[in-house]
Every structure is written in C-alpha cells, then in structure tokens.
Amino acid sequence: MAKHYLFFTQKTLPQPNVASLVQVVHSANAAANLGYQTVLAYMSPQKSTFNPIGLMRPFNPQKPEPQLIEQYNIQEYLKVSPLPMPWPVNAKWGGKWTNSSTVVSKYYLPVHIKPDTKIVHTRDWNFAKAAIKHRLPVIYEQHHYDQKKFPPEIVRSPWFQIAVTVADTVKDNLIANGMPPEKTIKLHNGFNHLFICRHDQEAEEWRKKLIPNERNHLVVYSGGLYPFKGVDLLIDVAKKLPKIQFAFAGGNQSQVLEYQTKAKDNQVDNAVFLGFLPQDQLASLLQAADVLAHPHLMTEAATFTSPLKFFDYLASGTPIAASEIPPLREFKSSNIAVGWCEPDHPTVFAECIEKVLSTYPRKTGGYPETIEFATQFSCENRITKILSYVDESMRPELVN
Numbered sequence: 001m002a003k004h005y006l007f008f009t010q011k012t013l014p015q016p017n018v019a020s021l022v023q024v025v026h027s028a029n030a031a032a033n034l035g036y037q038t039v040l041a042y043m044s045p046q047k048s049t050f051n052p053i054g055l056m057r058p059f060n061p062q063k064p065e066p067q068l069i070e071q072y073n074i075q076e077y078l079k080v081s082p083l084p085m086p087w088p089v090n091a092k093w094g095g096k097w098t099n100s101s102t103v104v105s106k107y108y109l110p111v112h113i114k115p116d117t118k119i120v121h122t123r124d125w126n127f128a129k130a131a132i133k134h135r136l137p138v139i140y141e142q143h144h145y146d147q148k149k150f151p152p153e154i155v156r157s158p159w160f161q162i163a164v165t166v167a168d169t170v171k172d173n174l175i176a177n178g179m180p181p182e183k184t185i186k187l188h189n190g191f192n193h194l195f196i197c198r199h200d201q202e203a204e205e206w207r208k209k210l211i212p213n214e215r216n217h218l219v220v221y222s223g224g225l226y227p228f229k230g231v232d233l234l235i236d237v238a239k240k241l242p243k244i245q246f247a248f249a250g251g252n253q254s255q256v257l258e259y260q261t262k263a264k265d266n267q268v269d270n271a272v273f274l275g276f277l278p279q280d281q282l283a284s285l286l287q288a289a290d291v292l293a294h295p296h297l298m299t300e301a302a303t304f305t306s307p308l309k310f311f312d313y314l315a316s317g318t319p320i321a322a323s324e325i326p327p328l329r330e331f332k333s334s335n336i337a338v339g340w341c342e343p344d345h346p347t348v349f350a351e352c353i354e355k356v357l358s359t360y361p362r363k364t365g366g367y368p369e370t371i372e373f374a375t376q377f378s379c380e381n382r383i384t385k386i387l388s389y390v391d392e393s394m395r396p397e398l399v400n
Contacts (some may be wrong), residue, residue, distance in 0.1 A: 001101065001118055002037045002118070002396070002397040002399045003037070003101045003116055003118035003373065003396070004037055004038065004039045004061070004116055004118060004396075005031050005036040005037060005038045005039070005118060005119055005121065005396035006038075006039050006113065006117045006118075006119065006120050006121065007024060007027060007028035007031070007038065007039070007040045007041070007121045007122065007251065008040075008041045008042070008120060008121075008124060008127050009021065009024050009040075009041075009042045009043075009122070009123065009124060010042075010043060010100070010101060010104070010124045010126075010127065011042060011043060011046070012042060012043045012044065012045040013025070013040075013062075013068060013080075013082075014067060014068050014072065014124055014289045015355060016071065016072045016252070016276040017122075017222075017224060017250060017252055017276055018252060019224065019308055020074065020123065020143070022262070022308060022340065023143075023189060024040070024123065025068075025074065025309075026072065026190065026191075026192045026379045027070040027074075027121070027190075027379055027383060028040040028078055029072070029074050029077075029078045029090075029192065029379065029382050029384070030190070030204045030378070030380040030382065030383045031073060031078075031396075032077035032079075032381055033075055033077060033078075033193075033380055034080035034383060034384065034398070035077075035092055035398040035399060035400035036100075036264070036396040036397070036398060036399065037079075037396065037397070037399045038078055038079065039061045039078075039079045039080065039081050040078060040079070040080045040395075041059065041080070041081045041083055041113070042080070042081075042082060042083065042107075043082070043083055043085055043100060043366070044082035044083055044084050044085055045082070046318070047123055056111070058083050058084050058108050059083070059108060059112040059113050059116070059357070060081055061079040061081050061082050062079060062080060062081065062177065063079065063080075063375030064079075064080045065076065066238060068080065069231060070278050070279075070280070071278050072192075073194045073278075073279035073283075073337050076237070076377045077400060078290055079223070080305050083101050083108060084105060085103070098200055100348060101126050101127075101361055103388060104130075105126060105127060105129075105130035106130075107214035108226070108322070109127070109128075109130050109134060110133065110134050113316055114136060114261065115132050117136060118137070118394070118395075118396045118397065119136065119137040119139065119161075119390065119395070119396055120136050120137065120138045120139065121138075121139040121141070121386075122139075122140060122141070123140070123141045123142065123143070124359070125142075125148065126142070126155075128140045129151075130260045131159075132154050132157050132159045132160055135159055136159060137161050137390065137391070138159060138160050138161060138165070139158050139161070139162055139164065139386060139390065140160070140163045141163070141165065142154045142163065142164075142170065142174060142303075142380050143165055143166050143167075143170065143304070143306070144168075144170065144188040144300060144304060145170060145173050145179065145304060146173070147172075148177065149177050149178050150174075150177055150178035150179050151178070151258065152178065153385050154205045155178060155179055155180055155183065156180060160183065161389065161390045161391065161394060162183055162184075162386065162389040162390065163179050163183055163184045163185070164185055164186075164187055164320065164386055165184070165185075165186055165187075165188065166186065166188055166189055166304070166305075166306030166327075167186060167263065167303070167304040167306055167326075167327050169303050169304050169326075170186075170304045171185075171186045171262075176293075179238060182382075184311075185357070185386075185389060187385060188306045188311065188327075188382075189214075189306045189307070189308050189311055189378055189382070190305065190311060190378055190379035190380075190381065190382040191308070191312050191314070191315045191374065191377060191378060192279060192312075192379060193378060193379075194279055194280060195283045195286065195312045195315035195316055195378070196288070196315040196316075196341070196371060196375070196378070198365060198366075199284035199285070199287055200282055200287070200364055201236065202281075202284035202287075202366070203284050203287040203288035203364075204288070205284075206218075206284060206285050206288035208223075209289050210245055210272060210288070211245050211291040212248050212290075213245060214243075215245045215270065216243075216290050217243075217245065217291070217357060218244075218245050218246075218247060218288060218290050218291075218293075218294075219238075219241075219244055219245070219246045219247070219289060219291045219321075219353060220246075220248075220285055220286060220288070220289035220292055220318075221234055221246070221247070221248045221249070221250075221251055221291065221292075221293040221294075222249045222282060222285070222286065222292070222305055222309050222312065222313075223249075223250050223274075223293070223307070223309045224250055224251065224297055225248065225251030225255040225256070225258075225259055225386070227297070228296070228297050228299045228301055228302075229295070229296055229297070230293075230294075230295025230296050230297050230343075230349075231248065231259065231321065231393065232262070233269060233295050233297065233346050233349060234246065234267075234293055234295050234343070234349070235259070235262060235263055235266060235268055236249075236344050236346035237267045237269050237293075237295070237349050237350045237353065238263075238268050238271045238351040239266060239267070240346060241348065241350055241353065241354070242269075242270055242272075243270075244270065244353070245270050245272070246270055246271040246272070246293075247271075247272050247273075247274060247289075248271065248272070248273045248274065249274045249276075249277050249282055249285055250274075250276060250277075251273065251275060252275075252276065253275065254299075256273045256275045259273050266288055279390050282312075283312075283316070286312060286313060286316040286318055287316050287317070287318060287366065289362075290319070290357060290362045291317075291318070291321050291353055291357060292316070292318050292319070292320045292321070293321055293325050293349075293353070293354050294307070294309065294310055294313065294320055294322040294328075294342075295349055296322075296323050296325050296343065297322075297323070297343055298323075298325060298342050298343040298344055302325040302326060302327075302343070303325075303327070304327070305325070305327055306327055309317050309324070311374065311377045312330065314324065314370055314371075314373065314374035314377065315374040315378075316325055316366060316371075316372065317337075317363070317365065317366020317367045317368070317370050317371040317374075317378075317394065318362075318367075319337040319338070319339070319356050319357075319360035319362075319367065319370075320336075320337065320338040320339070320356070320360075321339050321341070321349065321356045322338055322339070322341075322352075323340075323341060323342070323343035323344075324338055324340045324342060324343060325326045325351065334340045335369050335373065336367075336369065336370040336373050337356075337359075337360040337367040337368075337370045338354070338356075339352045339353075339355050339356035339358050339359065339360075339370070367396045
C-alpha cells in the first residue's frame with residue numbers, strides 16, 4: 001500500500017478569512033487531484049475530556065466533513081486527519097509537555113504518523129524539524145519574513161528536500177538565516193481549479209442582485225478587510241465613482257460592520273460588504289464583475305506577498321485593476337487584461353478602473369488570453385514543480 005503525502009498545519013480547520021490556511025488546503029487538495037495518496041493533518045477543533053482511545057489512534061485519515069468541503073472546495077480524493085487534542089493537552093499548568101506542538105512532534109509523529117508517511121509538506125518549522133529527526137523527507141514552506149536561524153544539521157540533512165517561498169525577498173531572507181541556496185526556491189501561489197471553471201448563470205444572478213438600476217458596472221474586491229490591502233483606499237475610490245457599484249467579499253462580522261459604518265460616515269452609498277463567502281460563491285462573484293480590484297498599498301507586506309486573490313482573479317478571466325507592488329511587476333509585460341497603476345492614490349486607482357472599463361469591456365466567458373495565462377499557476381502545476389526538486393526516491397507514489 002502506498003504511503004501518504006502528508007500536509008500538516010498546527011492550526012484548526014475550518015477557519016474563515018485565513019489566507020494561509022486556504023493555501024495549505026488547496027495545496028493538499030491539488031496533490032490529491034494529481035493522484036497522490038494525500039492526507040491533510042490539522043488540530044481538531046473539537047475540545048474533549050480525557051480520551052485514551054483517541055490518543056491511542058490519533059492519526060485516522062478520513063473523508064472531509066461537508067463544512068470543510070464547501071468552505072475550501074475540496075474534491076473527492078483528499079483525505080483529512082483531525083488530530084485530537086483531549087485534556088490535558090494545552091492545559092495552562094502542563095508546560096511544554098502538554099503543549100499541542102510537543103504532543104504532535106514527540107508522540108503522534110514518531111508513533112502514529114511516520115509508519116504510513118512517505119513525505120511531509122508543511123509551513124510549521126517545529127514539525128519540519130521533528131520529521132527530519134525521524135528521517136522523513138520534508139518540503140518546507142515559508143511565505144513571510146522571519147528572523148529564526150536554520151540549524152545546519154537540519155537544513156543540510158539529506159532528508160530536508162526543499163524550502164519554498166513566494167517572493168524573492170523572502171527567499172533572500174531564508175538564505176541569510178542559514179537556508180542553503182541550492183535548497184531554496186521561489187514559486188508564486190496558485191489557484192483552485194474552481195476559479196477557472198465557468199459559472200455564467202451564477203455570475204448573472206450576482207449581477208442582478210448587486211447592480212441597482214442607476215448603475216451599470218460592478219467592481220469586486222475579494223480578500224481581507226484591512227487598510228494595508230487597500231480597502232480604505234477603495235472606499236475613497238467608490239466615492240469618486242458614484243455611478244459604479246462596488247462589492248467587497250471577505251472579512252468577519254465585526255470588520256464588515258466597521259467598514260459599513262465607515263462607508264456610511266463617508267457618504268459612500270455604492271459599496272456593499274458581503275462578508276466571508278465559501279469558495280464556490282466567490283468564484284461566480286469574480287466572474288460577475290466588470291473589474292476586479294487589487295488596490296494593495298505599498299507597505300512592508302507589499303514586498304513579499306504573492307496574493308492568492310490575484311491568481312484567483314486571473315483564473316476568472318475578468319479584467320483587473322491592480323496597484324503595481326513589487327511581487328506583481330513581472331506580470332506587467334504579460335498579455336493579460338490588467339490595468340496597472342501607482343499604489344496609494346485613490347484618484348489614480350479610480351482612473352485605472354475607468355481605463356480598464358474602456359479598454360476591456362466585460363465578456364461573459366472572460367478574456368481567454370488571461371485564462372490561458374493563468375493555467376500555469378494552478379495549484380496542481382505548483383505541486384508538480386515543487387516535487388520536481390525532490391529526490392526521486394523520496395517522492396510520493398501515484399495511486400490514481
């Protein structure tokens with residue numbers, strides 16, 4: 001029987017509005033779609049009393065729960081294993097010995113996970129180190145700056161296969177902190193295939209729902225409701241373009257209420273905040289838009305982000321208005337339906353939207369050249385590229 005391609009996160013699932021978890025789940029889902037026997041392990045959200053049976057068999061690959069499938073658009077092949085954290089795990093008085101990371105690395109991994117695992121893929125450094133010590137091949141991902149030093153005995157081990165990041169600046173940071181250059185690569189994030197499938201009927205339903213009679217264009221923003229992502233700027237843009245309807249998808253309830261109040265206080269009546277949407281609804285919303293907005297500000301985050309939504313946007317085939325932040329500059333010369341502008345200026349971004357509307361009028365099926373360009377950034381292609389850096393003897397086996 002083939003051993004597992006194991007993806008691991010120290011977080012619980014599902015969690016709305018956490019982009020890093022979307023990336024982890026989509027990566028595991030893509031590996032399963034490619035035919036590898038893939039399992040996604042994560043901390044179980046269920047808190048329970050002392051349960052010796054759960055501790056005796058904590059690693060139990062199974063089909064995902066419906067809520068997980070809907071929220072992340074998981075297809076039929078991926079298995080999951082919620083790792084039980086019964087009392088006294090994470091009890092305040094237990095110290096490191098009842099810490100969930102210790103339980104997973106010292107007990108679950110060597111006793112229950114290792115025997116059935118071929119290779120580990122994780123963004124959790126503690127789990128990566130533990131896997132190396134137990135002679136399991138590791139693919140490690142780090143997408144943000146971090147000052148932790150990488151021990152030579154870990155990163156130069158033959159079991160440590162590759163470190164993956166999404167920006168050249170983070171790649172440089174990894175190498176500066178001890179990661180071997182020959183074991184460090186940069187790959188952009190990818191998109192779930194749901195975003196490239198057409199949802200024309202659902203898109204038209206969104207347009208009927210969101211666009212009032214006095215307006216005839218829809219601009220959509222998808223992502224976290226944070227100032228550094230350009231949400232405040234986009235509210236200012238909406239005020240400058242009163243004849244265009246703006247829709248914001250993302251954010252928790254308190255953030256939605258905060259921005260609804262902010263729009264009202266600024267007398268912006270052409271902005272609607274939809275809150276968090278499951279992946280299937282989000283895919284059709286992106287295809288419903290005339291323009292997709294990517295107004296990221298020029299902050300420190302703009303130097304290392306490889307925004308998931310930009311690749312979702314590309315896959316939808318909908319024209320994009322984007323601020324020119326460093327990680328996206330390489331796409332300026334590509335044959336795609338994107339208008340670029342200087343970051344941080346509402347007037348400039350408003351002019352960019354108007355130019356995109358005139359240059360790229362909405363097409364029901366999207367712009368084919370943009371969709372074709374996007375295919376290289378599918379999560380499946382990203383996993384295939386990563387595995388090409390893994391020693392052939394350590395790669396997972398194809399089973400489907």
